[in-house]
Amino acid sequence: MNICTTVIKSRQSVRSYKPDPVDDLVIREVLECARLAPTAMNRQDWVFLVIRDPVMLSKLAGLTEHGKFIAQAPVCFAIFGKRAHVYYLEDCCAATENLILALQAHGVGSCWVAGDKKAYAGAVRELLNVPGEFSLVSLVSAGYPGDVKVVAKKPMSEVVFYELYGNPPVR
Numbered sequence: 001m002n003i004c005t006t007v008i009k010s011r012q013s014v015r016s017y018k019p020d021p022v023d024d025l026v027i028r029e030v031l032e033c034a035r036l037a038p039t040a041m042n043r044q045d046w047v048f049l050v051i052r053d054p055v056m057l058s059k060l061a062g063l064t065e066h067g068k069f070i071a072q073a074p075v076c077f078a079i080f081g082k083r084a085h086v087y088y089l090e091d092c093c094a095a096t097e098n099l100i101l102a103l104q105a106h107g108v109g110s111c112w113v114a115g116d117k118k119a120y121a122g123a124v125r126e127l128l129n130v131p132g133e134f135s136l137v138s139l140v141s142a143g144y145p146g147d148v149k150v151v152a153k154k155p156m157s158e159v160v161f162y163e164l165y166g167n168p169p170v171r
């Protein structure tokens with residue numbers, strides 16, 4: 001295993017955080033990783049917001065359906081894409097995953113909280129003063145892990161096929 005696969009394999013969604021703040025340099029570094037994600041036609045039609053104000057974190061949490069734990073996180077990121085760009089969703093999801101993995105590499109736990117398709121997406125955009133041409137794609141709460149719940153993953157044999165659907169690897 002190399003460092004990248006180790007980081008990927010060690011990640012779990014973390015919804016409970018220690019109160020310790022996440023260092024500014026770490027925040028900068030993970031945002032750098034987010035903005036380096038691939039984008040269709042290299043459009044980079046996105047913006048990343050960093051929310052650390054406890055009042056704003058509580059308001060954000062209150063708007064979400066399954067993200068009430070955002071209120072206890074030291075930081076939450078919000079990723080928005082320009083709706084007019086046909087691939088904004090894919091682009092912002094790539095950035096979200098880069099962000100999450102970079103956080104993990106720094107020992108910071110996080111959880112992707114749905115934004116796109118959620119009725120509260122517009123309210124989050126307005127709360128954060130983001131122009132109407134952007135759509136919320138994801139929120140990512142982050143902090144040093146408290147409790148971590150490990151969930152089961154489907155085995156490779158159930159989801160990976162070689163050449164044709166249903167074919168296991170030839171050994």
Ligand SMILES: Cc1cc2nc3c(=O)[nH]c(=O)nc-3n(C[C@H](O)[C@H](O)[C@H](O)COP(=O)(O)O)c2cc1C
Binds near residue numbers: 066
């Ligand atoms: C698009 C997307 C939306 C998600 N939205 C939420 C959410 O609103 N609240 C939440 O607690 N987790 C959310 N999650 C996290 C998933 O529940 C989590 O990734 C899944 O249960 C697998 O667990 P793991 O991340 O620990 O592997 C979301 C994940 C994705 C990819």
